[in-house]
Amino acid sequence: xxxxxxxxxxxxxxxxxxxxxxxxxxxxxxxxxxxxxxxxxxxxxxxxxxxxxxxxxxxxxxxxxxxxxxxxxxxxxxxxxxxxxxxxxxxxxxxxxxxxxxxx
Amino acid sequence: xxxxxxxxxxxxxxxxxxxxxxxxxxxxxxxxxxxxxxxxxxxxxxxxxxxxxxxxxxxxxxxxxxxxxxxxxxxxxxxxxxxxxxxxxxxxxxxxxxxxxxxxxxxxxxxxxxxxxxxxxxxxxxxxxxxxxxxxxxxxxxxxxxxxxxx
Numbered sequence: 001x002x003x004x005x006x007x008x009x010x011x012x013x014x015x016x017x018x019x020x021x022x023x024x025x026x027x028x029x030x031x032x033x034x035x036x037x038x039x040x041x042x043x044x045x046x047x048x049x050x051x052x053x054x055x056x057x058x059x060x061x062x063x064x065x066x067x068x069x070x071x072x073x074x075x076x077x078x079x080x081x082x083x084x085x086x087x088x089x090x091x092x093x094x095x096x097x098x099x100x101x102x103x104x
Numbered sequence: 105x106x107x108x109x110x111x112x113x114x115x116x117x118x119x120x121x122x123x124x125x126x127x128x129x130x131x132x133x134x135x136x137x138x139x140x141x142x143x144x145x146x147x148x149x150x151x152x153x154x155x156x157x158x159x160x161x162x163x164x165x166x167x168x169x170x171x172x173x174x175x176x177x178x179x180x181x182x183x184x185x186x187x188x189x190x191x192x193x194x195x196x197x198x199x200x201x202x203x204x205x206x207x208x209x210x211x212x213x214x215x216x217x218x219x220x221x222x223x224x225x226x227x228x229x230x231x232x233x234x235x236x237x238x239x240x241x242x243x244x245x246x247x248x249x250x251x252x253x254x255x
Contacts, residue, residue: 061207074213
């Protein structure tokens, strides 16, 4: 999984913007075994941060106990329709990605 | 005069700095705490993350199901009416790694986050809210029935 794993919905209402993010990711814990009994190496998102106008509005550090396809919802003050959010994720393997979402 | 060497040097230094920025955008708030995330003991995880133990508070609101039919996806919402919330952390006591997630809340962001966590078995879920004035927690027992009749 390289690019395009994030689905985000951001909605501005009454001076606040509510953000819902779902990342398509298996969040492999490293405890699971495959059919041959070999451990599947851990592969999960460690950090997901959301920036609005260059200012960080949320940073989530996740462990292996976050479910598959992690979901994150929060609200921040400010934000207007048409603005852009930058969502950056970092995997434990070192992979990173930045995706953007528009406030609606 | 700009020589080829100085141009290359500038490009490399700039690239290195930009690379660092991409790798470590989290440094300003809270870096991913390896010791806290990888320990199998909840107290150790809390010790690695905070100084001191949290005290139970009614102002920390942990919303989680009483019975989770599927332990792989347990929705939780943590909110707090307290001012100046800096971080919110979620622990699942019975998991192999109790620390599930930690959220840094910058000023201007509401102290309310929702996420979905995994639970290996029935256990207590604890939310810890860190404010300028200390650590506060709320916890709740969540029953996990995997594959059963769903409670």
